[in-house]
Amino acid sequence: MTDNAxxxxxxxxxxxDHCLKCNICTAACPVASITPLFPGPKTxxxxxQRMRLPGAPSPDHxxxxxxxxxxxxxVCPHGVRVMEINTQAKAQMTAxxxxxxxxxxxxxxxxxxxxxxxxxxxxxxxxxxxxARWFAEKAVKISARAPLPRWAGYTFRGWWKKQVxxxxxxxxASDAQRVVYFHGCSxxxxxxxxxxxxxxxxxxxxxxxxxPPQTCCGLPAQSNGDFKAARRYARxxxxxxxxxxxxxxxxxxxxxxxxxxxxxxYQHVLGLxxxxxxxxxxxxxxxxxxxxxxxxxxxxxxxxxxxxxxLPYHAPCQLKAHGMGRPALDVLDLIPGLRCWExxxxxxxxxxxxxxxAEKRAIAETVGKPIAEQVEAASAEVVVCDTETCRWQITSLxxxxxxxxxxxxxxxYGLTVDRYTPPVTARQM
Amino acid sequence: xxxxxxxxxxxxxxxxxxxxxxxxxxxxxxxATVRLIAQGWGQQIVTPGWISVCDRAKDDxxxxxxxxxxxxxxxxxxxxxxxxxxxxxxRFRAITKAIGVPYGACVKAGHNLRLxxxxxxxxxxxxxxASMVSGDLTGVTGEILLVxxxxxxxxxxxxxASNLAKQGxxxxxxxxxxxxxxxxxxxWPVELARRFDDPALRQRVIxxxxxxxxxxxxxxxxxxxxxxxxxxxxxxCTQQLERPCFxxxxxxxxxxxxxxxxxxxxxxxRQRARVxxxxxxxHGIVENRRCVGVxxxxxxxxxxxxADQFILATGGLYNGxxxxxxxxxxxxxxxxxxxxxxxxTGREKWYHANLLVHRGHAVHRHTGLRVNTRMQPLDADGAPxxxxxxxxGHLLTGFNPLTDGCAEGIALATALKAVQVALALExxxxx
Ligand SMILES: Cc1cc2nc3c(=O)[nH]c(=O)nc-3n(C[C@H](O)[C@H](O)[C@H](O)COP(=O)(O)OP(=O)(O)OC[C@H]3O[C@@H](n4cnc5c(N)ncnc54)[C@H](O)[C@@H]3O)c2cc1C
Ligand code: SF4
Ligand code: SF4
Numbered sequence: 001m002t003d004n005a006x007x008x009x010x011x012x013x014x015x016x017d018h019c020l021k022c023n024i025c026t027a028a029c030p031v032a033s034i035t036p037l038f039p040g041p042k043t044x045x046x047x048x049q050r051m052r053l054p055g056a057p058s059p060d061h062x063x064x065x066x067x068x069x070x071x072x073x074x075v076c077p078h079g080v081r082v083m084e085i086n087t088q089a090k091a092q093m094t095a096x097x098x099x100x101x102x103x104x105x106x107x108x109x110x111x112x113x114x115x116x117x118x119x120x121x122x123x124x125x126x127x128x129x130x131x132a133r134w135f136a137e138k139a140v141k142i143s144a145r146a147p148l149p150r151w152a153g154y155t156f157r158g159w160w161k162k163q164v165x166x167x168x169x170x171x172x173a174s175d176a177q178r179v180v181y182f183h184g185c186s187x188x189x190x191x192x193x194x195x196x197x198x199x200x201x202x203x204x205x206x207x208x209x210x211x212p213p214q215t216c217c218g219l220p221a222q223s224n225g226d227f228k229a230a231r232r233y234a235r236x237x238x239x240x241x242x243x244x245x246x247x248x249x250x251x252x253x254x255x256x257x258x259x260x261x262x263x264x265x266y267q268h269v270l271g272l273x274x275x276x277x278x279x280x281x282x283x284x285x286x287x288x289x290x291x292x293x294x295x296x297x298x299x300x301x302x303x304x305x306x307x308x309x310x311l312p313y314h315a316p317c318q319l320k321a322h323g324m325g326r327p328a329l330d331v332l333d334l335i336p337g338l339r340c341w342e343x344x345x346x347x348x349x350x351x352x353x354x355x356x357x358a359e360k361r362a363i364a365e366t367v368g369k370p371i372a373e374q375v376e377a378a379s380a381e382v383v384v385c386d387t388e389t390c391r392w393q394i395t396s397l398x399x400x401x402x403x404x405x406x407x408x409x410x411x412x413y414g415l416t417v418d419r420y421t422p423p424v425t426a427r428q429m
Numbered sequence: 430x431x432x433x434x435x436x437x438x439x440x441x442x443x444x445x446x447x448x449x450x451x452x453x454x455x456x457x458x459x460x461a462t463v464r465l466i467a468q469g470w471g472q473q474i475v476t477p478g479w480i481s482v483c484d485r486a487k488d489d490x491x492x493x494x495x496x497x498x499x500x501x502x503x504x505x506x507x508x509x510x511x512x513x514x515x516x517x518x519x520r521f522r523a524i525t526k527a528i529g530v531p532y533g534a535c536v537k538a539g540h541n542l543r544l545x546x547x548x549x550x551x552x553x554x555x556x557x558x559a560s561m562v563s564g565d566l567t568g569v570t571g572e573i574l575l576v577x578x579x580x581x582x583x584x585x586x587x588x589x590a591s592n593l594a595k596q597g598x599x600x601x602x603x604x605x606x607x608x609x610x611x612x613x614x615x616x617w618p619v620e621l622a623r624r625f626d627d628p629a630l631r632q633r634v635i636x637x638x639x640x641x642x643x644x645x646x647x648x649x650x651x652x653x654x655x656x657x658x659x660x661x662x663x664x665x666c667t668q669q670l671e672r673p674c675f676x677x678x679x680x681x682x683x684x685x686x687x688x689x690x691x692x693x694x695x696x697x698x699r700q701r702a703r704v705x706x707x708x709x710x711x712h713g714i715v716e717n718r719r720c721v722g723v724x725x726x727x728x729x730x731x732x733x734x735x736a737d738q739f740i741l742a743t744g745g746l747y748n749g750x751x752x753x754x755x756x757x758x759x760x761x762x763x764x765x766x767x768x769x770x771x772x773x774t775g776r777e778k779w780y781h782a783n784l785l786v787h788r789g790h791a792v793h794r795h796t797g798l799r800v801n802t803r804m805q806p807l808d809a810d811g812a813p814x815x816x817x818x819x820x821x822g823h824l825l826t827g828f829n830p831l832t833d834g835c836a837e838g839i840a841l842a843t844a845l846k847a848v849q850v851a852l853a854l855e856x857x858x859x860x
Contacts, residue, residue, distance in 0.1 A: 020474045020680055021745075022474075022682070023474075023475070023617065023681050023682040024469065024470050024474045024475065024681075026617050026619065026681060026682055027474055027618075027619045027681075027682030027683075027684075027687045028470070028687075032617070032619075032620065033617070033619045033620045033622075033623050033656075033711070034623060035617075036610060036620075039615060040617060073705070073707070073709030074469065074706055074708075075469045075470045075706060076469045077468055077469030077471065077472075077744075077748060078469070078749070079468065079709070088814045132592075158605075204501050246750060260728065262729075263729035264728035264729065278814070281728065281729035281730075282730050283729075283730075284729055289732075296735070320707055321707065321728065322727055322728050322729075323463045323705075323707060323708030323725050323726065323727025323728055323732060324725075324727055324811070325464070325703055325725070325732065325734065326703055326705070327468075329701075329703065330703075339701070340701075341698065341701050342698040342703075342704075343698075343700060344694055344695035344698050344699075382859035390817060
């Protein structure tokens with residue numbers, strides 16, 4: 001077979017041809033089995049694709065109910081990129097019918113995070129008023145039950161700039177000591193402590209951290225079908241990062257879902273099929289994946305202080321898509337006394353922006369139920385999870401505090417940062 | 430239990446079919462650290478969910494199998510050894526009981542079950558989910574009531590009843606509204622099963638059925654009676670309708686197969702094993718005839734995973750363990766292990782002219798890996814290719830998984846043998 005023919009077959013739409021119609025994906029789809037509104041991945045994906053030009057609009061609007069969790073792609077034994085096919089079809093629908101105000105709003109989280117920062121106390125207060133939530137549900141169809149983040153009142157980037165100004169660092173001898181940190185929007189404006197801890201850990205490992213300009217990964221726009229905006233974000237990020245990739249400098253990020261976008265979706269969903277996108281993807285690592293890699297190479301100090309805890313861990317659907325296994329568990333297993341176990345759940349239900357939508361909130365809550373049940377059965381007060389929206393969703397489904405694995409790693413190294421209390425020691429059982 | 434070391438885990442199992450999942454369970458039970466990696470779920474989600482060991486056996490199944498193995502030393506049963514057969518079946522029953530999807534057998538000890546299909550044909554596996562075992566037709570004299578849902582395309586009980594009648598079994602059909610949806614046209618088995626989990630929706634089915642029970646000795650439902658709460662759901666039907674209720678395998682996706690897969694995954698995770706489903710192993714990292722790791726095809730870049738021992742359970746031609754192309758080439762994609770095929774040039778010897786030929790087509794019987802009694806893949810001269818890679822399940826040559834009625838038995842027996850050799854447990858009979 002010629003390389004060109006192989007390339008065509010590998011293109012997302014053509015993976016539909018590998019579909020045997022076995023319905024394994026239908027059995028696994030967390031949405032299809034709980035709502036009659038969605039007939040399931042095989043039906044709206046490869047089945048709808050089989051007589052359609054790749055990229056032509058799908059006649060089937062039920063695809064709007066696909067959460068984009070990607071479980072279908074994971075369970076398919078034949079390599080069909082079901083979620084990717086569905087997301088592309090969704091984008092065609094948006095291109096034809098336009099984007100709703102609500103979906104546009106949810107796609108521009110990056111903006112609201114930034115613009116809201118100076119008004120954090122007011123917004124945090126206002127958004128928790130019953131009336132405001134009721135109004136948002138009625139007028140914009142954002143669920144009144146959906147978990148909302150808190151604005152930190154300062155940005156991670158602002159903190160970093162000050163940090164670099166106050167403590168100038170000598171440039172490293174070689175690029176091998178450099179690492180790029182991709183913080184994502186949520187760390188920048190809602191959870192700067194995650195970024196600060198990530199930097200503390202990387203510096204503890206003797207690495208010189210670089211934080212180049214960056215924008216939203218584009219995933220919220222992509223999952224709302226706004227490919228134009230998503231590609232704009234993607235191209236900007238690629239331009240910001242490709243130089244580092246070219247120099248072989250790893251790009252690491254603490255939001256597993258942003259990293260999915262950069263590593264995979266830019267190519268397989270958005271169709272940015274150029275060498276720069278590939279180069280950036282090749283050098284991009286999830287934060288915990290990066291630590292696991294250092295460990296495999298014998299470069300991770302394991303002089304961890306013990307943390308005597310047994311904690312449930314949720315692997316977000318978008319983290320499962322990486323194909324990197326569960327690096328958070330592999331690394332946390334190195335901490336003496338710490339016993340983390342993976343909750344058996346495909347998806348927490350939030351799937352990026354899906355669970356924020358009023359008409360989908362009940363579905364999102366049902367999808368996340370197995371997590372709540374297992375956390376409750378274990379009487380766990382803290383849940384570990386690598387992605388922010390999943391953490392918010394898990395907190396709303398359980399009474400547990402949710403933390404990023406970097407918080408445990410930092411604690412075990414004895415590292416801390418300003419304006420932060422380690423939740424695990426704070427909430428001893 | 431699972432502890433990352435510099436070299437990785439004790440065992441990597443590749444494949445999430447019956448062979449891979451049970452191999453992972455056995456390995457975890459010995460205290461080994463286990464990582465299971467699979468591109469997707471295995472075929473248990475498109476099959477009935479029962480365990481065929483030797484479907485054609487008329488009386489003692491194990492005796493028949495012993496006789497067969499003695500005559501066919503290259504058959505996977507002969508290679509795995511017959512004492513392993515009994516052991517793996519007992520272990521399978523024990524683990525399925527522990528995870529809440531218990532499997533059972535015929536009341537006539539050692540005999541195959543007699544289970545109806547949705548067409549009213551009788552199939553004869555050795556073990557089946559307890560929900561199906563209660564529909565065993567062995568010695569049944571009374572009338573069977575067969576239940577389906579108005580408008581559902583996947584089961585026409587009147588057809589099954591008429592076919593059963595031809596085999597001397599009295600059956601009567603009834604249609605009721607599906608739980609929670611009067612029009613059931615497009616409902617998938619898993620969707621129906623979730624509705625049966627809901628006591629209120631289930632109650633409506635039970636209430637509709639009550640006047641139809643009459644003289645029925647047993648009541649058969651399609652295998653959609655509950656997903657998470659299936660034991661409770663079936664017990665509820667049995668108790669309220671005052672007849673043994675049972676399940677009949679449906680078209681894919683299989684609810685019993687989904688239940689089994691989900692519960693095994695949950696158990697493995699709770700034992701702190703890693704279960705990574707979603708990406709293919711693309712390459713084995715081999716040094717001096719030893720596999721040290723495997724590369725997983727992932728987003729952005731491949732990811733290596735290291736271990737001491739490797740169980741290859743990637744399935745046969747239909748599951749991706751063996752690949753083929755239009756030229757008739759057959760290959761094993763991870764280690765490029767030698768693949769035995771039907772022979773001849775191109776695909777001339779693959780198929781018989783008669784599609785439904787007795788005992789199937791040559792390509793299905795002969796395609797696969799040759800292994801020794803240690804489950805090690807062999808080269809053309811009969812020597813092991815790699816020291817620490819063991820193969821199990823459909824991947825093996827020497828049987829036809831489509832026609833022989835032994836596919837699940839082979840998966841269980843060879844998976845257990847592979848783990849015992851890999852972890853050097855042959856001597857210790859029980860752990
Ligand atoms: C689940 C399922 C069950 C079915 N069951 C039955 C049944 O029981 N009985 C029955 O009679 N029929 C059945 N059918 C229908 C039957 O499969 C189709 O009618 C038949 O396959 C059509 O054959 P075809 O060659 O026209 O198209 P296909 O077999 O679908 O092949 C079309 C080919 O064209 C390729 N292609 C499409 N666009 C392009 C492009 N732009 N450039 C290059 N290549 C392209 C596709 O990738 C594909 O390889 C079933 C279909 C499905 C999905
Ligand atoms: S997409 Fe994959 S899992 Fe789904 S029906 Fe097709 S082959 Fe089966
Ligand atoms: S992406 Fe998730 S919700 Fe969408 S079809 Fe696939 S499994 Fe279902």
